[in-house]
Amino acid sequence: MSEPLRIALAGLGTVGGGVVRLIEANADLIARRAGRPIRITAISARNRGKNRGFDATRYAWEDDMVILGERDDVDVVVELVGGADGPALALARTTFEAGKGLVTANKAMIAHHGLELAKRAEAAHCALRFEAAVAGGIPVIKGLKEGAAANHIHRVYGILNGTCNYILSTMEDTGRDFADVLAEAQAKGFAESDPSFDIDGIDAAHKLSILASIAFGTTIDFGAVDVTGIRRVLAADIAQADALGYYIRLIGMADVETDATGQTRLFQRVHPHLVHRDHPLAHVDGATNAVVAEGNFVGRLLFQGAGAGDGPTASAVVADLIDIARGDIGAPFSIPAAELEPAPPADSGHRTGKAYLRFTVADRPGTLAEIAAAMRDAGVSIESLIQKGRVEVAGESRALVSLVTHHGPESGIVEAMRLLDGSPALAEPPLVMHILED
């Protein structure tokens, strides 16, 4: 058997610990599939003495993780500390300067610096791999880069954040409200003590921007993702969606369009959506992730599995290492980084679809007429309307009015919202959720 692939691990948190356990537990299998052993030679973490359930003393230790990439006994650095900048980015740069490969689960760093890092990796003829950065254990980056490689991808979308999906599907199952379920998820460790990264959609947007770059050959543009999280989704919204045959899911979606001047434009959105119960994403529950890619020959592909957790994430990290051990370096974003094309954001105004709108209103005459008039004046046609449910806003009881539009231009909805902006009839801004198109 050939020489082992020698790796250094930066970060021994949940995922780092999982990687050590996986490499130790499945060593023989990995060596057979990779054609050579994968061996941890050095590690670095914040706290050397912490009990992690494995014997860390068998590996060389570096207090300064940035040194890991410079060690002579390391072929590939595995970065699991996280953070878009700071030590993770310094380590990545040092690693490529030293001519070593990098495997990372760091979605923020790739979303912000992926293009720079891919160029550095390619210039150094080194691997840069980040399967674990998107959708945990699901091999969706491999699925797009290799499995669907023969296809022009029209659209990529999915459930990219397990915390949000856990909260939404628990709200659905129990009828409880957002804050209550979030608090429970935090107590159980399914949500961070500062949950905004997840529930405000930032994490899903990081992942979506990475998927879009690979799918469409465009440069990553995280800043252009239109992001709305799930904080404003009420149990009442879930009940009303259910009555209409839909489930609510936080969907990240990207596609490309060509504008009148021939310019490719990139559409990227992370919003809570209504998903029809016949759509496979409607049945993705709990912390599961799922990604759909639509190609011009393959049609619709779905990849589904655990979106987080030490085992699944470690599985993705080690899959990348096995590929590298087998000699597969390849372009990090499927085509060479220099060929990725910048694509300005698409104008969502001329997109069409159906939407769910929910208004929190004062219970008084004329409120419904005002909403209906705004819809009419904006040219938005209403398919169904429900007035149902009550909610407390700032100590006052308010009524909820929900409606589903007919298929029409999104610009009409924006215009209707503009007409209603500041109306004293509305106790808070309306909630707009798009309905996922098949």
Add this chain to the structure above:
Amino acid sequence: MSEPLRIALAGLGTVGGGVVRLIEANADLIARRAGRPIRITAISARNRGKNRGFDATRYAWEDDMVILGERDDVDVVVELVGGADGPALALARTTFEAGKGLVTANKAMIAHHGLELAKRAEAAHCALRFEAAVAGGIPVIKGLKEGAAANHIHRVYGILNGTCNYILSTMEDTGRDFADVLAEAQAKGFAESDPSFDIDGIDAAHKLSILASIAFGTTIDFGAVDVTGIRRVLAADIAQADALGYYIRLIGMADVETDATGQTRLFQRVHPHLVHRDHPLAHVDGATNAVVAEGNFVGRLLFQGAGAGDGPTASAVVADLIDIARGDIGAPFSIPAAELEPAPPADSGHRTGKAYLRFTVADRPGTLAEIAAAMRDAGVSIESLIQKGRVEVAGESRALVSLVTHHGPESGIVEAMRLLDGSPALAEPPLVMHILED
């Protein structure tokens, strides 16, 4: 850009035509992702003059396809003629003898001769790839070999035959009976004029035996797959399953167990199963395929997409070609063929689970008592029993009795069937369908 990868195509039927169209339509994209162009240099098919919707005269023609592998202007042969033996196998052998790579969609040939061909390919340091042989466009072989490579796989199962799934889901939607839906599927081209390969489960068994080998590192043992097709499923069975919260799907399932002597044994079964409506496979409709793999770190992965058709199958063929163009040769079955271990078939008798049993009985006193007594004597505990529906058997009207067992050993059901064998109360042998365990 590097030298093109030069390919020869054997077979220009539905899939072969799709491969030509794909390579022509997506040529630029393929070249960017593969790092070099993929170019068809030679073709062979039964009828040279047939109009196939593309200009076949731009490629060199061979009347004898076995010659393709020997041409100096060919790097990889794509075999799309089918058949376990005969010309396809001769072509594969010739190709490796000439030191060329082979990509094939031929599940029968791989199921019967995969080990021999993998050994030949490895000895010649040539690629042997067959993503298109299993589940059409879905990159599930890549998913197992690479995406889940870090894991010991416990179990692999799924919906592997689009024709059966189309028939079952159409029966479900329309309440029509098997023969009627099959005839319609044949008229529409969704089923072959001789449909037995699909509906008797042979095609699914080919695919399952290939998946099992990759998942478990065992030699392919197609002959040991326990196969039952869908011919005997009645509209009444679907209705009764539905009333209990289940859908009926033809499931191929494989796992490995270690027997008392430490011997690894391989369990492989293709049977119609009852799938609970909360399981993701329950919502796989029409000609769609889906495969689940369960790994010791990644948990449950699901891959879903189009299981057949020219576009999806061509997508899988060209994905293999792109991998080869990128220099990824790799072991055909994930580990070297010489290391694949023969595993004798597992004894299904000590497996446990729930089952659905349906009896077609004469309408007379004592019938139910006889069935119930056989269950009791065999130690099978009944969870629910339905007597409902009538069916014509040999011109006589018969009653249907369906029951679902409690969780228990499969050996009990075999014993109960033995006790009832030949009973004059039964108009035909009982139908046994297992309930898919989560």
